[in-house]
Amino acid sequence: MDEQKLIKRLQKGYEEAYRFLFSEYYDWLCNYVYNLCENRSLAEDIVQDAMVNFWKKRKSIIITTSLKNYLFRTCHNQFLQHIRRQKIQFDSLDKIRWDVISEVTLEEDLYDFKMEKLNKLINQLPPRCKEIFVQNKLEKKKYREIAMDMGISVKTVENQMSKALHFLKTNATTFML
CATH class of the missing domain: 1.10.10 (Arc Repressor Mutant, subunit A)
Incomplete structure (x- = not known):
């Protein structure tokens, strides 16, 4: 199928055009994302999310390059968003861990201070x-x-x-x- 014709059919909401797009590019995109993350399940999730988003936004999408390049870039960006979300989650966990460690350290410091003073009094x-x-x-x-x-x-x-x-x-x- 001609790429421009496929894009127009997708924009008009023809499901058979979407199925064709999916069957033509899904495996290729999964392999690309898998090479980025080395996790087959994650790669499939990212590609599926990208394809669903493509379908949802099909009417407003403007493709200035080839459809293949557009999908490639979309999946790449989807992967980067996943990495950013993970980093934010890890940063939040690190902050929580740091807060707990800081709190424990402060309690230990206070305990040490009190014990030092108590020892001076005992002496x-x-x-x-x-x-x-x-x-x-x-x-x-x-x-x-x-x-x-x-x-x-x-x-x-x-x-x-x-x-x-x-x-x-x-x-x-x-x-x-």
């Missing part, structure tokens, strides 16, 4: 009070164990823990957020 405790506090809170020893290890009464351990906790609670409000 300000009197030596015996500090030792009892560290054994109870960091080493997870019970009051009775601490008392036996240090050769003191459980009541003394309780009193020292009470002093340590009061000191930390009073001074910790100055830096805790």
Whole structure:
């Protein structure tokens, strides 16, 4: 079929002209797009989208080159649009990932800051009070164990823990957020 005649029939909406166009160019276009993306399914999707868009816009399409070149360029542009959409999706995912990582990093930094300040406060405790506090809170020893290890009464351990906790609670409000 003459190319100009085919274009006119397509513009007028003749379905047999569209079927002819599809049968003549579909495989060729799929192979072209496949060479771009190396994904047969994606290539077929892109060509089908291009062909459907061609049919929808058939009345307003102006072809200044050959029909084959026009379809080639249309499929190429359709592929580029697909790449752009994918890039935007990846960029959005990267932004989300970066936001999550940044948030976690900020929380870790805040935690590290608070722990540093807490350690400074613990170091300000009197030596015996500090030792009892560290054994109870960091080493997870019970009051009775601490008392036996240090050769003191459980009541003394309780009193020292009470002093340590009061000191930390009073001074910790100055830096805790």
